[in-house]
Amino acid sequence: MLAREKVISIEEMASIIESLRAHGKKVVHCHGVFDLLHIGHIRYFEQARRMGDVLVVTVTPDRFVDKGPHRPAFPEPLRVEGVASLECVDYAALNQWPTAEETLRLLQPNIYVKGSEFKNTKADLTGKIAREEKVVKEIGATLAFTEDLVFSSTNLINRYLSDYPEEIQQYLNLFRQRYSLQQVLDIIDNMTDLNVIVIGDTIIDEYQYCATIGISSKDPAIAVKYQSHDTFAGGVLAVANHVSNFVNRVYLVTVLGERDSYEDFIKSQLNHNIYPYYIYDQNASTIVKRRFVEGYSLIKLFEVYVMDGGSLSPEQEGEICNWLKKQLPQTDLAIAADFGHGAISKPIRNTLIRRAPFLAINTQANAGNRGFHTVSRYSHADFACIAEHEIRLETRDVNGKLRPMMEFLAQKLDCSQFIVTRGKKGCYIRGSSGDFVAVPSFGLRIVDRVGAGDAFLSMTALAAALKAPTEILGFLGNVMGALAVGVMGNRKSIDKQSVKNFIVSLLKEDRQ
Template sequence: MGNAATDKPAGHPAPHEKIKTIEELGEIARAAQADGLTVALCHGVFDLVHLGHVRHILAARNEADVVVVTITADRYVNKGPGRPIFPENMRAEMLAALGTVDWVGINQTSSAEPVLDTVRPDIYVKGSDYENPEDDVTGKIAVEREAVERHGGRIVFTRDVTFSSSSLLNRYFDIYDPPLRDYLQKVRDGGGAERLLKLIDKIQDMHVVLVGDTIIDEYQYVTALGKASKENIVATLLKNGEQFAGGVIAAANHVASFCKSVEIVTTLGGNDYPEEFIRAHVRPNVTLTPIRVQGRPTTRKLRYVEMGYLHKLFEVYTMDDTPLDEAARTEIDRVTTERVRGADVVIVTDFGHGMIASSTIDALIANSKFLAVNAQSNSGNHGYNLITKYPRADYICIDAPEARLAATDKFNEIASVIQDGLHRKIDCDNMIITHGSFGCYPFSSKTGVARVPAFTKTVVDTVGAGDAFLTITAPLVAAGGNIEDVAFIGNAAGAIKVGIVGHRNSVEKAPLVKFVTALLK
């Protein structure tokens, strides 16, 4: 006798049997189309399956003989902290359990285009919120339409009851800690995403110049073998490695997605790194203005990284930060003065590795329409590269330890460090002090100090997160943005960046807009 609770009717596969790779879905679609059947594809996150999703898929069923649903892999979901709520395997299984769905796949790329090129559906089903390309914050619907039509398919937009998984989760599920939940509600009540997105759009025509040190960041990935038998060291096995264009180069790539044009003024070693490597790692709207300094290397930071958890084990610097000779210093100051004039925003990423001296600071202050500065304290300059060497700036963005060092204040509350310490030492009316898992502290001379909670607790790699925060927020301050709104957007940028290994990718406008929108639905 069968078990009524577990037996399934003949001809109805178990959910896990319907989950296939994207390549397998392509083969299934080819076979179905060869038999004269039509194939419809739905694609999305499907984090919380609701009635809107059910009717969306039912509409696809009414359009075609075979319905395929593909979902975005966890690492490409830009919906805010803690998202997706349900991991990709659970989301796939939930969809596969629906009788209206024939096949399910997990897209392991950041775009639907590879799925469309592989499955080649006759019909690509999208929600009505994508029907007007101008309303698509990702800008991807045009690319997806082209991919569908390239293979002879067409797009169908469903028009039925519309829900938002993000809105439902934000409203009915405790997915955020109470302080963050309450803060997000306060922002919603004050105008929400619309105000923030308008601010982001205000900077799209700006010309931004960045001045700072180029750094070649290199990761060598290793696995631990164990303690050496005769030494108190851990032996490791080298597996592979990768190099990134870091420092000011990575910083420029972040802001390039938000502003019309970006220029980098930087120094490179005499002949150790070819410009081709640097130029190959900048975005198309970024112009590189390098100043070659003979007799010293381009700064390089080599980190040995444990592969399993991306823990950094050891770091080796290659650099020469001794004072430059008069000719080199004069050339740096001349080029800096020439290039920053006329820029809407000048952003200084001062890593303290020898490029920026007091004369350069004077040139920056005298010739910048709007000057934003970060002076970083790192293991190569600790205690010698304080933000207070800049007597004036329009915007400062540093982290809490850097703020305490500059204010010579180890113990007081960070609000006091900012208002009673930094603000009295530097002529600057707008500051944001980042503070890791505590969020950030925006300060304006008009409104005082506030706090914006952190938006993520999932950290893959912190390298470059502060630079992403600085470069994306600086134009927003220059555009007249409320400093707390700017801090909100900066926290979103930082949350995205800490999910990226090294500088493999930049923070881009479309994912940031999606992140902010999802938080505030």
């Protein structure tokens, strides 16, 4: 049978298996990504085939491959065809789900086979194998493991097919020599028990997708045709969602407009372990940043800010300050995601500075605040994270070297750890001992840069509170940023498992 004739749908596979089992045949099932088909896979399939009469293989779709934004290296049609081309494989199909759990329930094989590297389910970072084992028992099948040499597709791709330029591959080789994979992953796991307060401006990000249809006949203006729209929870809401994926509980403090509050939408978008504390501005609506986007290229045409530019009343400031004074002694970390739209006033800043056990800050320069909202509005921070254009605005220096600027601001803020993000150039970090480290960017596929800084802040603030080594701090931030730029706006928050999988894909050691 030709390889393409063996590629069938998952529904067809279920029907064939049912018929085979009715005729007394023993069906063996293998499942995986199979991104780079190698000798380890071939021997795995051959051993599995000897366990029964028929071998069927399901392949993870591209959209569910969570080994980092640079994977899979080969698209799903080629991966399925590659598997089907092997003589020992009888049928191959593209899976419809992220894991094999639902697949097993649908196919009902006699035996489900995994490689020997999965024998120790505790070593599986994803927890997928344990869940699949539970389903295998549920359907009355047998879970079996092959015994052979273990090769890593991830390592082979990193060594021979990496999309990263040579200088980044060299950097990763040096990073592996300085830090172990487990050391980096342990820092992420240790974030779980941190008690965190996130405070800042709520922003509703609205994307209006359009198709350009020409120039207006009346005015020299671009005419566009509406296609669709998305609404995302941005600003401090995005930061809170990111943080909540790494810790048990997050307290959120923010300001909503009393008219057009978007409160129901916000509640629907916040993760379940976020506990919000809202102050309502009677004279304002909740801030909306409406972006008009060309639907094919995803190029942003222009933005409309819906904001009243109001400020909190002294009573509202006092209410927030009193809440902070009560809660801050019970927390490990306060993150000020300050977008400069009034949610963090001077009295609130001073309360954070005096009372927070560890204060992490970001002061974003945007079109609604540029020129009067800079990091020096804070007299102290334990950790500060700003973009290069923001530090240059603060120091009024467009061409100078970053290191003297960072030294100056670190001393001015009495700030032990200071990061400047540089987009495609990565980030530059000043550590608590005065050391400076540069970490390159790991982003390859850029969909949208909006929200990447929020994701970077979320990760690095948590790591800084744990006193992570300077270089690991920047490494984790750039991993988070690389994942965030692959998402349109704040469509979804970056979860712990995606970060771990990406780190493994970057740092995985040779295994043979």
